[in-house]
Amino acid sequence: MTQSALTRAFLTLLALSIGTTLLTELRPQAGMGFVALVLLLAGLKARVILMDYLGLRLAPMWQRGFNAFLVVFLLTGLGLYLAG
């Protein structure tokens, strides 16, 4: 992976983290939409780490497997939140 690609991945993570913080500040009251967005941002951050830092971008089959894990994990989390 090139250094510019690493830097791009880092800046993406930084933007997603700042987005999460802003969302938390702007929407202090919780709700399904808020939680779904927070979990979506977490999933996107996890995906960047898996694809770019851990190199799964070069292994499409494994990329699909880990993406599926993330989707199932986050949807289950959202479902459990809604059940509460």
Add this chain to the structure above:
Amino acid sequence: MNQSPAPVPAMAEQDHPLDSLPGDLMIWVLIVSELLVFGAGLLAFLGVRIADPVAFAQDQDSLNRVAGAVNTIVLISSGYLAARAVHSPNKMRLWLSGSMVLGLVFLVVKWFEYTAKAELGIGIETSQFFTFYYLLTGFHAMHVVAGLVIFALIMRWPNPRNLEGAAMFWHMVDLVWVLLFPIIYLVR
């Protein structure tokens, strides 16, 4: 004319799905194991929350969300420096040192969070929320400590293969945190 049999083409290494994984197979076994353990812990946290979401929300309000957000930035920055160390053999020590300093900053922030809770009389047995909070964030912090020890060993005995494995371990610690932070600190 006596011809020797054509050689049987060996199965290309890339043909095996496991060989397409970047890095060492064992580090992936560790990454998957850790994801499953932390994933189960976080889903259990959300499952237990169903019984009393109001109490969970009250306990969560006593967490320092700013500290958690700062630690997210600190850890992803540390991960970036570790990745640079892998790709810059000539400046490996410089990048790795920076990554280690940020890892220590993460632990210091976490220490302040824990001591602030202790001063309020909040401990692991205070409530179900805090049992999960201390177990999950504490277990994660132990992984940060382990990563720092591994980095220190790499600094002492540099080796490209070991450095790559160490950086992947660090990215796994990073990965767990970006999933743990929103669920423990923000979902309410």
